[in-house]
Amino acid sequence: MYTTDEHDNRYDIEMQVADHHNLAQRVRYYQAMNVLDAYDKGANYHDANNSYVIFICCFDPFQRGAQFYSVNKHLNEFPDYRVLDGATDIYLNATSPRHEVPPRLQTLLDLVAHRGSGQTDEFGVKLKKKIAAVKHNKEWRADFMRLSLYEMDREYELREAKRRGMEKGIRQAVKENHLKLINGLIGLGYSKQEVIDFLTTYMHTAVTEAE
Template sequence: MDVDNLLRGQSYAELKESYVIFICTQDPFGKGLPVYEFRNICTADDMLFLDDKSYKVFYNVGAYGKEDEPELSALLKYLCERQATSGFTRHIDELVEKAKRNEKFRSWYMSLNIREDDLRMAGEKIGFERGRRDGVAAGSYQAKRETAKLMQRESCSVDFIQRMTGLSEAEIKKL
């Protein structure tokens, strides 16, 4: 993100604040906190911060009852249980309901889901093809080894086995 926020020759001090926000339905770190905030810190000296103004914030919606800030607690509760308990969350709920009734928005949202599904299926297909290709290669290699073993039992020369299987002399001698 730093690269996107600075132009060539700009000072590091000119960086603007940036936040990466994760809204989690399960506690990402298992500590029961409603909010986990991270900044870049030196691993050798935890008093030395990288002043890149970059923050990562994880909201654990299930821990809304432990949040002291009432509005944030209400928002986390709304995200967890879909219960609007404050003016802000009631407003969000109204906007959500309005968006649900908006056919243009629903169509756009569905197209995003379809695109996401298409990308996931394409990724799965690529993974399947890679796995298949790797499996075929491994099977082919194993077949060459088995053939070389049989040829050794028939007292074929290492040179002949190499030419017939493509295995190296070292591989053949290991068999």
């Protein structure tokens, strides 16, 4: 989920179920995307708003036992001195039994982790009603299934191609999944130019190939 607040601070909120041991690198990528969006053409650097990348994880991302981790820059020679560049990385460990976050966020993490605690408050009741409504929305379920199948197909094909050491197979799997993705974007109403922009920006596809 990508959103902004009333001060135009930017928030990118992601879910991560499995630990692929590349979370910090992924967060750096999302921060870069937030920053590019924050700087309007010709704007002063001081006018850039804060950027937050928040990962809700179904595992402990740093294996330190905490429920809440936040990352900001600091000087290596003076660890207590923070460099205020406006970027903050936040990692939430939904599996932790600790209660280190505000009550409503705790309720959300409890729901993610399928825990019973904290879900009887008003916020928890609203969340569960929303989840139930979404699960019974046929259009959403169809989109979700298509995306889930795409992800599973992509992971399977790439894993098999890598296992066999077939570079050609990897390229073919990527091409086929790009076609699946394009069909999915068209089905969701994306225009041709929007699809091309998506492929070049987020999939790092060359413009000629995207076209």
